[in-house]
Amino acid sequence: MFDDLDTDRRPLVLVWEVTQACELACRHCRADARPARDPDELTTEEGKRLLREAADFGDGQLVVLSGGDPLAREDLLELVEYGTDLGNRMTVTPSGTRSLTPDRVRELADAGVRRMALSLDGATVGSHDAFRGEASFADTVAAAEAARDAGLPLQINTTVCAETVDELPAIRDRVRELGAVLWSVFFLVPVGRGRVLDPVSPERAEAVMEWLHGVDEAEQFGVKTTEAPFYRRVGIRNDRADAARRGGITAGRGFAFVSHVGEVYPSGFLPESAGNVRERSVVDVYRNADLFADLRDPGKLTGKCGACEFKHVCGGSRSRAYAHAGDPLASDPLCPYVPEGYDGPLPGDGGSLPDGSSGDGTEPSGRA
Known part of the structure; x- marks a missing residue:
């Protein structure tokens, strides 16, 4: 009998990038999305096979249908219904476009979607649309309101970088107003179009x-961080007793990502393939591929992450380590913590933004 939450045997979150097609061209897009669908995307039948394999991980496997924009696939509702019938907990992350009408939101809810996640990277029309390079704020807010009306739990995703960090308090207020159940705060990893954006400094990240x-x-x-697991270390060091229990998910350890063409990555932000679902079961790849096994072993971490006493509850962003050093087991350059007694090499400073820490942790302000 196996522990149902044993991350050596199953991911707590399995993301399938059903397409890279999207009407938007956001400046931070990991997928470098484009308007047209790739003819080599997993077909409907291949997708259903993937969903059957996901169900083999165990009852209630969480499956996130992402993109691009999942709504670009005509079979999206069919896939949601199929996955739901298999016992998977199906969620979706559509783009905030005019195609995400209240009727589409209700259809997603009726098909079995358990939660919908929308991106909000500014608290106003001006700041959100400027960051995304597209007019999407109004469509995003309308879709959020439609989710509330349909009784569909809402998650808001926000990117943290130099351009957005001062907006966080106002975005928090929007999250509250929209009735979201979870705010997922994503700390920039320089992949895809996001390479041109400036991250916050490690000190600023700590204050946030x-x-x-x-x-x-x-x-x-609720609040969770994405690609910033040292959120748990910060909580533990400030005597927040439940910090060590929250999440515990990093690339390859409780998390897996299947690309639109079937490549299995530890994360969408760590694009090193461990296999392809057209050739090998996603269950087999997750449990047995060397890359995934290494990422689940904190003893394999190097640098200050390897020496850190919090590596079992944090472990650093493996995606950011890979983006900066080409090694997914290297240290996370965004974390400023240096373990006591560690005298080895340190990663880079994590970004070009000057130290803007507020000092008191009350608001992530722009003051030095």
Whole structure:
């Protein structure tokens, strides 16, 4: 009998990038999305086989249908219904476009979608649309309101970089107003179009983590970080007793990503393939591929992440380590913490933004 939450045997989150097609051309897009669908995308039948394999991980496997924009696939509702019938918990991350009408939102809910995630990278029309390079704020807010009306739980995803960090308090207010159940705060990894954006400095990131813990305590919605697992280290060091229990997911350890053409990556932000679902079961790849096994072994980490006493509950962003050093087991350059007694090499400074830490952790302000 196996532990149902044993990340050596199953991912807590399995993302399938059903397409890279999207009407938007956001400046930070990991997928470098484009308007047209790739003719080599997994077909409907191949997708259904993937969903059957996902169900083999165990009852209630969480499957996220992402993109691009999943709505670009005509078979999206069919895939949601099929996955739901298999017992998978199906969620979807559509783009905020005019195609995401209230009727489409209701159809997704009726098909069995358990949660919908929308991206909000600014609190106003001007800031959100400027960051995304497209007019999507109004469509995103309308879709969020439609989700509330349909009784569909809503998650808001926000990218943290030099351009957006000062907007976080105002975005928090929007998350509250929209009735979201979870705010997923993603710290930029320089892949895809995101290579041209400036990340925050490690010190600024630490201050944002402190602030986010305060938000989590004060708000009705939950807060989680993406590609910033040292959020847990910050919580533990500040005596937040539940910090070590939250998430615990990093690339390849509780998380797997299947690309639109079937490549299995530890994360969409760590594009090193461990196999292809057209040739090998996603269950086999996740459990047995050397890359995934190495990423689940904290003893394989190098640099200050390898020496860190928090490596079992944090482990650093493997995606960011790969983007910066070409080695998914290297240190995460965004984390400023240096373990006591460590005198080895340190990663780079993590970005060109000057240290803008607020110092008191109350608001991620722009003051030095």
